[in-house]
Amino acid sequence: MIRRERTIHVVLLLSLLVLLHGCAVNKATATVDQTTDLSALKMFHVKKYSKDTRDTNVLIENKLTEMGFHISGTETEVDAIVTYVDKWWWDITMYMLELTITLRDPGSDFPLATGHSLHTSLTRKSPEGMVDEVLTNIFFSDEKRGADSDK
Amino acid sequence: MKFLLIFSSVMRSEEQIVINSHLRFLAACAMITLLAGCASPASRQELVVEETSFGTRHPYSVFVIAGGGGETDATGYTNISNEDLEGAIKESIIKSGLFSSVAKTHDADYKLSVNLVSMSKPMFGLSFTIDMEMSWSLVNTKTGAAVMRESIKSSHTTGGGEAFAAVTRIRMAVERAAEKNIRQGLQKIAGLPLN
Structure with a gap:
């Protein structure tokens, strides 16, 4: 009987281990195109994601303002248009699983720079923390991978 | 008793x-x-464009660099690594003869930068559609002029009958969408009047 109970506990622990295995994943990357001069970008317009119901655009605007940039309510006469995709997940409570922010050329829609962060449940960050991480990586990280890696 | x-x-x-x-x-x-949860990364070989020629052969060398990709966790989603994306673009250029050579260092006539900007990640379903966007820029290293700046979007759907496991259908859709993107990008470069 004791042996049987021990077996049950081992199987339960293994099941829990398998279920929790993917729960602590962190990823944060940023790439800037070789033709982009980030220092020339001063004025942004944040375009609200059509599926965003949590006003992540406001968090991005606030963070950009805090970083010293200017925000415009329209797409005209800006240096870049900011688009984003936020993905939320549920684990006891809702949390932001992934955030991708892209700075685009206002004329051609060309992606000038992109940042992406992913934090699964056990290493979850607040939405403000996610926005901060992505924008900081785009503008200040020295570990950007891609066309700008030699910049 | x-x-x-x-x-x-x-x-x-x-x-x-x-x-x-x-x-x-x-x-x-x-x-x-x-x-x-056993997701596998996109295979480099599946991303290579099997095109014998794009009808153009630019007599210049090109240096290729790719970014925006990432590693695939066993319990995560299929992704394309930067090394595989870069390798597939280089191999596609060599196979098609689009440029006279692919340089291993920055010392080339042109520098091609390709970044994976976004990729949709459907979770459930019989058929899976992957939408992908990559930014392509080509710079003349001598003049520093950008001769191409394009946002290229591609998409591919794998049907429920194409593979038994969902993770395999997702990987196939990612590979096909990336291959289409590389094909479109190289076709655009083939149409450029480089000098």
Whole structure:
């Protein structure tokens, strides 16, 4: 009987281990195109994601303002248009699983720079923390991978 | 007394059956979770454009660099690594002869930068559609002029009958969408009047 109970506990622990295995994943990357001069970008317009119901655009605007940039309510006469995709997940409570922010050329829609962060449940960050991480990586990280890696 | 012994024996065997079935159920759950989460990265070979020629051969060397990709966790989503994206673009250029050579260092006539900007990640369904966007820029290293700046979007759907496992159908859709993107990008470069 004791042996049987021990077996049950081992199987339960293994099941829990398998279920929790993917729960602590962190990823944060940023790439800037070789033709982009980030220092020339001063004025942004944040375009609200059509599926965003949590006003992540406001968090991005606030963070950009805090970083010293200017925000415009329209797409005209800006240096870049900011688009984003936020993905939320549920684990006891809702949390932001992934955030991708892209700075685009206002004329051609060309992606000038992109940042992406992913934090699964056990290493979850607040939405403000996610926005901060992505924008900081785009503008200040020295570990950007891609066309700008030699910049 | 004899009745009690028989009753106790029957109860014990029923209890054992219930516990065994619970054990089997838990083992099956663990196995399903393991199998369902076994995502594999996109294969470099599947991203290579098998085009003999784009009808153009630019007499210049090109240096290629790719970014925006990432590693694939076993329990995560299929992704394309930067190394595989870069390698597939280089191999596609060599196979098609689009440029006279692919340089290993920055010392080339042109520098091609390709960044994976976004990729949709459907989770459930029989068929999976992957939408992908990559930024392509080509710079003349001598003049520093950008001769191409394009946002290229591609998409591919794998049907439910194309593979048994969902993770395989997702990987196939990612590979095909990336291959289409590389094909479009190289076709655009083939149409450029480089000098």
